[in-house]
Amino acid sequence: MPTDSVAERIDRARLDTLLDRERSAFVDRHPRSAAAHARADHLFGRVPMTWMNKSAAGFPVYVDRARGARLTDIDGHEYRDFCLGDTGAMAGHSPAPVVEAVTRRLAELGGASTMLPTEDAAVVGAELARRFGLPYWSLSLTATDANRWAIRLLRAVTGRPRILVNSYCYHGSVDESLIVVGPDGRPHSREGNVGAPCDVTLTSRVAEFNDLDGLSRELAHGDVAAVLMEPALTNIGIVLPEPGYLDGVRALTRQHGAYLVHDETHTFSAGPGGATEAWGLDPDVVTIGKAIGGGVPIGAYGLSAELAAALTGRTDLDLVDMGGVGGTLAGNPVSVAAARATLLQVLTDDAFAGMIEVATAFADGVRAIIDGHALPWSVSQLGARVEYRFAAPAPRTGTASAACADPQLEDYLHVYLLNRGILLTPFHNMALMCPQTTVDDVVRHHEVFAGALDELLG
The missing domain is CATH 3.40.640.10 (Type I PLP-dependent aspartate aminotransferase-like (Major domain))
Structure with missing residues (x-):
């Protein structure tokens, strides 16, 4: 559940309205993914592995192709991919x-x-x-x-x-x-x-x-x-x-x-x-x-x-x-x-140095956006991996970290980002850099993330 300080800043009715809008827009933008999901009758959960149903939008994006830090779905939308297969593609797609x-x-x-x-x-x-x-x-x-x-x-x-x-x-x-x-x-x-x-x-x-x-x-x-x-x-x-x-x-x-x-x-x-x-x-x-x-x-x-x-x-x-x-x-x-x-x-020494440098730019930018809204949130960095959390200071235990989750807010941010070409790890607000991730990718994330907060908080 969100902390009291976060709850005081966020109009939950407005959040509901924005989330409904973004989910509706996602459905409109992804007719081929929706159809592919609907006809997968012989897959348990309609996906090849049930974790793939973890989607804030209601159904997953279906992949057409992926290369480096970019992924394109079967509806033709390109994403700057900060999920990278939940770490499986840390080297980038198809290096x-x-x-x-x-x-x-x-x-x-x-x-x-x-x-x-x-x-x-x-x-x-x-x-x-x-x-x-x-x-x-x-x-x-x-x-x-x-x-x-x-x-x-x-x-x-x-x-x-x-x-x-x-x-x-x-x-x-x-x-x-x-x-x-x-x-x-x-x-x-x-x-x-x-x-x-x-x-x-x-x-x-x-x-x-x-x-x-x-x-x-x-x-x-x-x-x-x-x-x-x-x-x-x-x-x-x-x-x-x-x-x-x-x-x-x-x-x-x-x-x-x-x-x-x-x-x-x-x-x-x-x-x-x-x-x-x-x-x-x-x-x-x-x-x-x-x-x-x-x-x-x-x-x-x-x-x-x-x-x-x-x-x-x-x-x-x-x-x-x-x-x-x-x-x-x-x-x-x-x-x-x-x-x-x-x-x-x-994934050489030089590649990691570049990935961590880009991740630091990601962390610094997100922190500035959060501070600009005076939100009691935090940013944690683990080398080439960055996450923003709905708590400050950052949680120090797993139990405390679980307690600060806000599924409704997470879903809004994830679908908002998806609809504007940014893919994050679906389980939480985590971004991973690969050797092909650029500062331009980071800047685009920050533009979209800032827009999501501007619409939510006014």
């Missing part, structure tokens, strides 16, 4: 080196699925080791799978049953992660959790982000195999770590004999080696996905030398057959060719 590498693998070399290694995979592992500081890597098709497999390995090596996560964290659809701190301060299953195999409080513990005392209390039970965390929360809105917090987490995990896993799938935006490199962190495991494949599905997890030795020394663990830490298509030749090209030629 030339990735297209060339994948085309060569499929058309010239062949062997899209072989369940055998290619030399590309070793190059990818070495580059991930260089960037994140962990020497041993294994590949998957998604970050969700990377997290699941890491959890299995850490339970095996510690003999402990539970995983600890932060309230309102995001680790894909990992069962153990769907737990929050409830209003009573106790752990609860996250609302809307679908088909959980068991009560999540049996498998997991939870602490608020930025709360070392809460983390210490939960670790003191002695049954936590690993703390699985994002170095900064992202999917509930960007929540940045307070000074000393991540060092404190590292110290507490060591004190209580738990491993530390950093999920860098979204925090990769912090730099070439994610938050791990940018902030000098020292996890036992790093998981990552989406962005490292340049749009081609891939995930990966990296292990410390100590952890890898502990696992390979366990002759009772089936790591090469039915042990539950692999998949037939994981590490396939197409995925690793795409990852090699993305890491070595697209």
Whole structure:
């Protein structure tokens, strides 16, 4: 719910009227997308994956083509794309080196699925080791799978049953992660959790982000195999770590004999080696996905030398057959060719420097617009990723971040922006820069964003 100060500034009846107007305009502008959605009778939810129904406009835009930082829908409308596949296209849409590498693998070399290694995979592992500081890597098709497999390995090596996560964290659809701190301060299953195999409080513990005392209390039970965390929360809105917090987490995990896993799938935006490199962190495991494949599905997890030795020394663990830490298509030749090209030629150190510079311009401009309206909102930046929030100061925990959501206001801003050629991440007000994003793209966002607020606030 919005804070009282925001509620006092916004005429909700006017917001309703403007939202209805923008949704009506969206329908008028997108007849082909509406028709495509209406006739998709044999898709569950009328979309290939149900998250695609997260649309403030009532139905999703259908894509015709995408290149760099631009996307064009089947109705012919072009968008400056700040969503970028919710991080999957951080390298930009169809970057030339990735297209060339994948085309060569499929058309010239062949062997899209072989369940055998290619030399590309070793190059990818070495580059991930260089960037994140962990020497041993294994590949998957998604970050969700990377997290699941890491959890299995850490339970095996510690003999402990539970995983600890932060309230309102995001680790894909990992069962153990769907737990929050409830209003009573106790752990609860996250609302809307679908088909959980068991009560999540049996498998997991939870602490608020930025709360070392809460983390210490939960670790003191002695049954936590690993703390699985994002170095900064992202999917509930960007929540940045307070000074000393991540060092404190590292110290507490060591004190209580738990491993530390950093999920860098979204925090990769912090730099070439994610938050791990940018902030000098020292996890036992790093998981990552989406962005490292340049749009081609891939995930990966990296292990410390100590952890890898502990696992390979366990002759009772089936790591090469039915042990539950692999998949037939994981590490396939197409995925690793795409990852090699993305890491070595697209998401380079220089590319990140440019992306972060553009993101800083985005953050500064949005902050100026918000300040110009004297709104009690805030802007958070995580490298190449920026988000504006309906609270000031910015929330310091996941629970506080969830509480400051305003779905009606978010929908208005998203549809207003869509109708004027700006695409944001549909889950919240988050913008991501790719190597092709320009200051001109940022300026256009600011013009449209300012117009939305001018119409709403007068």
